[in-house]
Amino acid sequence: MARNVEFNESEAIQKAMEVFWEKGYNGTSLRDLTDAMKINSSSLYNTIGDKNELYIRCITHYTDLRRKDLQQRMSGKKRAFEILVEYVHDAIKVITDGRNGCMAIKAAFEMGANNGKVKQILKTDSELADQFLTSLISKAMQEGDIPREEEPRLIADFFNSTWTGWYESYILHKDADKIRKMGEYFIRQISK
């Protein structure tokens, strides 16, 4: 006995995510969002909620995409070291192609300290990436491609950190070659 929602919710979330991604939470106005989502603010508040809830949905969507990507990478039958190297190379590609950096990193620095819910989502996302890398490195050690001198978990943490800095470097210097060289250096370092 009622009308249906007209707009496609997941498409709208995708659009909102792109705006938040580019402008950050505080840099984005409700009008920016409703313009991109092509819906009225009343519809937004009816179905999704306020600005903060929408942001949570967007960040969640972003980390969901990442989780799926990691799962796909794990599913193949390649050697762990090969998956690892591929992951590093793809990370470099994403950094040097994209204009907006990584939404999760931007969110961590903008909201991490002040918004508990956002922080929790990002923390879980970070832990997932850590687990992915840790198990890969661990496997690569078993397969003899990485020396066993260091804790896999430590190397995983270290890569995740380094990777964040590559984003900053590319924002400031726009030097793709620099990022590539750091990637090669990292692979060289863990291999020896």
Place this chain on the structure above:
Amino acid sequence: MARNVEFNESEAIQKAMEVFWEKGYNGTSLRDLTDAMKINSSSLYNTIGDKNELYIRCITHYTDLRRKDLQQRMSGKKRAFEILVEYVHDAIKVITDGRNGCMAIKAAFEMGANNGKVKQILKTDSELADQFLTSLISKAMQEGDIPREEEPRLIADFFNSTWTGWYESYILHKDADKIRKMGEYFIRQISK
């Protein structure tokens, strides 16, 4: 034939910097600023300028402090490797003590892509840190404390990147031990 400015400008900039540092550019209102600086907005606009100019002044102040710190570190008569290790340890302390992360990094992710002037200041700051590290690493190689296998510049870039990620890690995980272990790992890696 006129009245003097009542407030201490550099103290006011310091206070403004602290607010921007914590809340970011878009998260800070003019009231936040004038409250912290304890001046009226008309005084602010008369002497310093608008919000954007004030921010530029704050970021510049921040990077000035950093430059002075680096100069001091270089001035001693210690071995380069020792200065380097000290720098890493101090970086870890700053990360795990502070609540707000690094203002330059936050600024890079919030403003870097959209504000040319801010970007330029941060770029110069980053290059300075790179030069500092590059010359230290180079000297440490001459002194036999670091193998000559890699380009000093590359290792410097790599450390600067990693260091950025430590901030993110600490925001999300608040795990000081994790940061310390990554620091030790880095020193171990460049030494071998």
Place this chain on the structure above:
DNA sequence: TTTTTTTTGAAACAATCATTTTAGAATAAC
């Protein structure tokens, strides 16, 4: 077809935003 429920679009909302104006207070130079 009518009823009932929900969504939608447009307008309205108060609050806050960055910025400016205005009038008076302060002080250096004369």
Place this chain on the structure above:
DNA sequence: GTTATTCTAAAATGATTGTTTCAAAAAAAA
């Protein structure tokens, strides 16, 4: 002490903020 100039405080500015209201439109159930 007067004058000239600049500063400060408070209020006003119009624009924009996030959010809500309300009447009309839509459509599923009766």
